[in-house]
Amino acid sequence: MKIIKCYKEIWLMRRAFFLMAVLPALIICNHVFAGCVTELLMEEGDANVVGDTSGSANNAYFVGQPIWQGGHGGVSQYCLRFDGSNYFEAPDSPSLDSITTGFTMTAWINVDQNSASDTIVWKLGAFRIWKNNANLTISLTGVSTVQNVVLTTIPNGLWQHIAITYNGQWLKAYVNGTSVYSNRVNGSNVSIATSNNPLRVGWYNSGSIHYRGQIDNIRLYNNALSSTEIIADKSSDIIPTQPLTIIQSGVAATAIVIPTGTTIETETVAANELQYHIKQATGITLGIYEENNKPTTFNGLIYIGKCDATASSGINAYYLDDNAYVVRNVGNDLFLSGHDSTGSPLGCLHLNDTRIGTMLAVYKYLEKYMGVKWLWPGPNGEVIPTTHDLVANNISIIGKPVLKHTRLQDYNPWNWGFSTGGWASNVVRENYMNAQSLWMRRQGFCRSINLEYSHVFENWWDTYHDTHPEYFNMLPDGTRRPDPYYQGGSGASVSMCLSDPNFHKQIVNSWIATGRPEFINCCENDTAIKCTCPRCMAWDVQDPDLTVPWSERLIYARNAFNTAQSDWYKYLGSMSTRYAKFILAVQQEAESRGYANAKIFGFAYWNYYKKPLDELNLNNRITIGVVPDYYFPWTDARQQTFRDSWNAWADGGAQLFLRPNYFLAGYNFPVNFSRRFGSDFLFALRRDMFATIFDSLTGQWSTQAPNLYMLARVQTHVDTGWENWGADVNGDGRIDIGDLAVFSNWWLNDVTSCEPGNRCGDINGNGDVNFDDFVQLAGNWHNNNAEVESILDEFYNSFGHAKTEVRAYFDYWEEISDAAGSQTLPDEAFAPQIFTPSVMAVGRTLMTNAQNAAEGDPVAVRLVNFLEKGLTNAEKTLAAIKARQDYINYGNSYLSAWQAAHADLNNYRALVEADFICNMGWLDYFVEQYW
Ligand SMILES: [Zn+2]
Incomplete structure (x- = not known):
C-alpha cells in the first residue's frame, strides 16, 4: 500500500515538475558530456528527493531515510549516508532505457565495510554495479561476458571517484581518474538489455541489508566516456569553492543574475531587494541580468532563483518544503534560491499563498551577513550597516519557516478595505499599505497551507429552521431560535445544538456535498455556545470556576435570560468540553460513513476557549484555532489561563494554531506588552503550534514598535529545537525547581527512558547527563525568557547611541501598561485615565533624553525622530479627547476649543503621515469616524 501511494505522489510530483521546470529551459549541466541521462548531485541537503540535473527528470525518491551529510569535497556540500536500511530510486523512463549500446557511470563513494551487498546503482534487468566485499563488480544484463566481472578492489572509509564505461565491446574502469581495468569483452557490439524496473541507488535485492556508507554525485550516460572525459568529470566535482567578492573598496565586483525570461515575480522582487539593500549599504548598484545575457567579466556571480547555473550546482530548491530556501557559495558563485510559485508576493497579503522561498533566501543573507534589520515599514525603519567591502564566503544555509502559516491580517476596513478615512491622501495610504506588506515579507511572513475556515453555520437558520x-440551540425559555439579546436576534449568529446527532449528520452531508474539502468545518457562528437542552447540558463537566451552584446553573441562566441580560449564558459555565465532544462526534460520524481520515477544523473561542475539563482523546486530524479571550492589559492570571488552555488542547492531541485578538488593543497609545506577549507566544510555539493568524495589524508602529517587532520575530525567527529551550527540562515554560527535580532524577539515577515532552536532563544536548548540564541549568535559573530578551536586545541595539535611552523609554511604557489594571481597550473613554498628563510628561522627558543621546548618530536620530512623532500624535490625540469631553460635558463655550484641538490633530497627522508612523485608517475607523 505504501509503495502504491508513493508512486502516485511521484507521478503527481513529476507532472508538477514538468510544468514548473522543464518548459523554461532544457537544463544542461556545465560539467557533463553529451549522453548524460541522469545526474544526481545530492545537493538538496533537506528533502526526500534527489533532483536529476541532467534535464531528463529522473528524480529519485527516498525509500527509508538516508541522511544528508557533508559532501565529498570541492563543490559538493552534501552527500547521502545510507545505513543499510534505506536507499533511493528513480522510476523507469525512456531516457534510462536509452542505455543500451553504451554506458558510463561515475560516482563518489565512501563505503563503511566489506559485505556482499553494497550496491551503488542497480537497474534490475539492465545494469548493476556493486562492491562485493572488497571487489568493485559489474553485471550487464544481455551481455553474457559481463556477469559478475571484478574490476578492481576498493578500500573502505575513503572517498573515491569511480567510473565504469562500456561501448559494446570494451569494458573499462577508473578509480580517481586512473585506469584500473580495460578489457575487450566482445568481438562485436553487444547491447545492454532494458527493463521496466526503477533505477535504484544503494539497494540490494535480497535480504534487508542495503548499502552502508556515503554516495555522492552519480552520473549515468548512454555512451562510453573517454579517459579524458572521465578525468574532467572528476575534476568538475572538486573545484574548490571560493569566496565571492561582491563589493571591493567601493567597486562592484559581481552582478545579480535572474533566470532568463522569468515569470516568477518572487525572483524579480528578490533580485530588486538584494540590489536595493546592497546599494544602501555600499552606495553601489549591482547590475541585474537575465542569465542568457549574464556578464562574463566577473570572477563569480550572484544567482537568484531557479537559474540553469543553480540547477547545475545541484541546488533544486523546488524540491524543498514550501517556502524553504538555500543560500550557498558553490564554486565561484553565490546562489540564493527557494521554493517559489507564480503570483504576486506583494500587495495585500490576505489569502496570498504565493511561495516566496527565493525572497526568504535574500532576506536571510541580508540579515545574517549584512546585519540588516527592518524595525518598521518603509525606509524610516530600515537599519542597513554601511560598508566598502562585501564578501560572501563559505555560506551554506538551508532554511524554512518554522510555522506553516503566519499572518497578520491586513485585509480590514482600515487597511485595503472599504474605508479610506484617516488619511489626507489616498496615494500615501496606498504607499503605506505596500510598505507594510513588504515589511511582513522581509520579516518572513508567508503560508503554505490554507486555514481559511470560519463561522460555518451562518446560513443554516435561514435554510433549516x-x-x-x-x-439550533434551545434557549432557557425552551424555544429553539437565535438569541434575541445578541446581534438583534440575527439568524447568522445563532448558536447550535452541538449534541444533536442529526446536526452531526447534516454537517457531514454538507461537507460531502461541497466536494469534501480538506477539513470538515466545525467553526461555530460568531457567538458563545448557548444550548440549554437536556442532552447538551448532560455533556458538560462541572466547571470549578463557575460562581453559582452547578446544579442550579440553568435556573440562574433562565432568570438572567428572562430579565434580558445579554450575558445570561455565563451561568452555564465553560463549554470547552461540550465543544470537544461535538467535534469528536462529527469526526466519528464521518468515519462511520467511510471517511476514516476525516479532518476537523474548529476554534476554541468565547465560552469554549478554556481548557476542556474531561480527559479527552482528540487526535492529530483535529485542528483547533485557540482564540485567547483577552487583549491589553495583560495580567499574570490571564497568561496562566492561556497557557492552561493551550496545554489542555495540545495534550488532548489536537493540532493547534494561535488566532488571538491581542493586537486590536492599545489604539495609538504607547502600550508595551512585548515581553508578556513574546513569552506566551514562545510557550505555545514550543507546544506544537503549527500556524498563526493574527487579527489584526492596526499598525501603530511609532508608539508600539517593540510589540510589533516582537510580533514578527517570534513567528519567523525563533528556532523551536530542543537546543533553544535553555534549561526548561520539563517543558513548562519556566526554569525552576521542577526542572531541577527532573534533571536530578536523570543525573543521579541514570534513568533510561524519557517521557515525551521533556528533555531528560541532557540540557546541552551532547548526549550525556552530567555536571555540564547542571551548570547550564544553574546559569539559566529563572531565566525563562532568554529568546524574548534577545529579540528585545536586537530591537534596542539598532538605536546606536540612543539604545539605552530608547530602552528606558519603552521600559517605562511597559510599567504603565502593566499598571493599567484589568481595564479593557484604552479607547476614548478611559485612555485619559491611563495616559494622564503626569504619565505623559514622564514619557516626554524620556523621549527628550533619547533625542539628546541620538545626536551625532544619523541612524539613531532618524529612528528616534520616528518614535517622537508617535508620541506627539498620542499627546495630540489625548488633547483632542479631552477637548471633546469638555465640549460634551460643558457645552458650546467649549466648541471652538474642541474644533481647534481636532484640527490640530488632523493637521499634524497630515504632516507626518508619509513617514508611516502609523496606520491613520485604523485611528479613523476605531474612534474618530464618530467624532
Ligand atoms: Zn442541545
Whole structure:
C-alpha cells in the first residue's frame, strides 16, 4: 500500500515538475558530456528527493531515510549516508532505457565495510554495479561476458571517484581518474538489455541489508566516456569553492543574475531587494541580468532563483518544503534560491499563498551577513550597516519557516478595505499599505497551507429552521431560535445544538456535498455556545470556576435570560468540553460513513476557549484555532489561563494554531506588552503550534514598535529545537525547581527512558547527563525568557547611541501598561485615565533624553525622530479627547476649543503621515469616524 501511494505522489510530483521546470529551459549541466541521462548531485541537503540535473527528470525518491551529510569535497556540500536500511530510486523512463549500446557511470563513494551487498546503482534487468566485499563488480544484463566481472578492489572509509564505461565491446574502469581495468569483452557490439524496473541507488535485492556508507554525485550516460572525459568529470566535482567578492573598496565586483525570461515575480522582487539593500549599504548598484545575457567579466556571480547555473550546482530548491530556501557559495558563485510559485508576493497579503522561498533566501543573507534589520515599514525603519567591502564566503544555509502559516491580517476596513478615512491622501495610504506588506515579507511572513475556515453555520437558520429546528440551540425559555439579546436576534449568529446527532449528520452531508474539502468545518457562528437542552447540558463537566451552584446553573441562566441580560449564558459555565465532544462526534460520524481520515477544523473561542475539563482523546486530524479571550492589559492570571488552555488542547492531541485578538488593543497609545506577549507566544510555539493568524495589524508602529517587532520575530525567527529551550527540562515554560527535580532524577539515577515532552536532563544536548548540564541549568535559573530578551536586545541595539535611552523609554511604557489594571481597550473613554498628563510628561522627558543621546548618530536620530512623532500624535490625540469631553460635558463655550484641538490633530497627522508612523485608517475607523 505504501509503495502504491508513493508512486502516485511521484507521478503527481513529476507532472508538477514538468510544468514548473522543464518548459523554461532544457537544463544542461556545465560539467557533463553529451549522453548524460541522469545526474544526481545530492545537493538538496533537506528533502526526500534527489533532483536529476541532467534535464531528463529522473528524480529519485527516498525509500527509508538516508541522511544528508557533508559532501565529498570541492563543490559538493552534501552527500547521502545510507545505513543499510534505506536507499533511493528513480522510476523507469525512456531516457534510462536509452542505455543500451553504451554506458558510463561515475560516482563518489565512501563505503563503511566489506559485505556482499553494497550496491551503488542497480537497474534490475539492465545494469548493476556493486562492491562485493572488497571487489568493485559489474553485471550487464544481455551481455553474457559481463556477469559478475571484478574490476578492481576498493578500500573502505575513503572517498573515491569511480567510473565504469562500456561501448559494446570494451569494458573499462577508473578509480580517481586512473585506469584500473580495460578489457575487450566482445568481438562485436553487444547491447545492454532494458527493463521496466526503477533505477535504484544503494539497494540490494535480497535480504534487508542495503548499502552502508556515503554516495555522492552519480552520473549515468548512454555512451562510453573517454579517459579524458572521465578525468574532467572528476575534476568538475572538486573545484574548490571560493569566496565571492561582491563589493571591493567601493567597486562592484559581481552582478545579480535572474533566470532568463522569468515569470516568477518572487525572483524579480528578490533580485530588486538584494540590489536595493546592497546599494544602501555600499552606495553601489549591482547590475541585474537575465542569465542568457549574464556578464562574463566577473570572477563569480550572484544567482537568484531557479537559474540553469543553480540547477547545475545541484541546488533544486523546488524540491524543498514550501517556502524553504538555500543560500550557498558553490564554486565561484553565490546562489540564493527557494521554493517559489507564480503570483504576486506583494500587495495585500490576505489569502496570498504565493511561495516566496527565493525572497526568504535574500532576506536571510541580508540579515545574517549584512546585519540588516527592518524595525518598521518603509525606509524610516530600515537599519542597513554601511560598508566598502562585501564578501560572501563559505555560506551554506538551508532554511524554512518554522510555522506553516503566519499572518497578520491586513485585509480590514482600515487597511485595503472599504474605508479610506484617516488619511489626507489616498496615494500615501496606498504607499503605506505596500510598505507594510513588504515589511511582513522581509520579516518572513508567508503560508503554505490554507486555514481559511470560519463561522460555518451562518446560513443554516435561514435554510433549516422550519425543517430541522433541532439543529439550533434551545434557549432557557425552551424555544429553539437565535438569541434575541445578541446581534438583534440575527439568524447568522445563532448558536447550535452541538449534541444533536442529526446536526452531526447534516454537517457531514454538507461537507460531502461541497466536494469534501480538506477539513470538515466545525467553526461555530460568531457567538458563545448557548444550548440549554437536556442532552447538551448532560455533556458538560462541572466547571470549578463557575460562581453559582452547578446544579442550579440553568435556573440562574433562565432568570438572567428572562430579565434580558445579554450575558445570561455565563451561568452555564465553560463549554470547552461540550465543544470537544461535538467535534469528536462529527469526526466519528464521518468515519462511520467511510471517511476514516476525516479532518476537523474548529476554534476554541468565547465560552469554549478554556481548557476542556474531561480527559479527552482528540487526535492529530483535529485542528483547533485557540482564540485567547483577552487583549491589553495583560495580567499574570490571564497568561496562566492561556497557557492552561493551550496545554489542555495540545495534550488532548489536537493540532493547534494561535488566532488571538491581542493586537486590536492599545489604539495609538504607547502600550508595551512585548515581553508578556513574546513569552506566551514562545510557550505555545514550543507546544506544537503549527500556524498563526493574527487579527489584526492596526499598525501603530511609532508608539508600539517593540510589540510589533516582537510580533514578527517570534513567528519567523525563533528556532523551536530542543537546543533553544535553555534549561526548561520539563517543558513548562519556566526554569525552576521542577526542572531541577527532573534533571536530578536523570543525573543521579541514570534513568533510561524519557517521557515525551521533556528533555531528560541532557540540557546541552551532547548526549550525556552530567555536571555540564547542571551548570547550564544553574546559569539559566529563572531565566525563562532568554529568546524574548534577545529579540528585545536586537530591537534596542539598532538605536546606536540612543539604545539605552530608547530602552528606558519603552521600559517605562511597559510599567504603565502593566499598571493599567484589568481595564479593557484604552479607547476614548478611559485612555485619559491611563495616559494622564503626569504619565505623559514622564514619557516626554524620556523621549527628550533619547533625542539628546541620538545626536551625532544619523541612524539613531532618524529612528528616534520616528518614535517622537508617535508620541506627539498620542499627546495630540489625548488633547483632542479631552477637548471633546469638555465640549460634551460643558457645552458650546467649549466648541471652538474642541474644533481647534481636532484640527490640530488632523493637521499634524497630515504632516507626518508619509513617514508611516502609523496606520491613520485604523485611528479613523476605531474612534474618530464618530467624532
Ligand atoms: Zn442541545
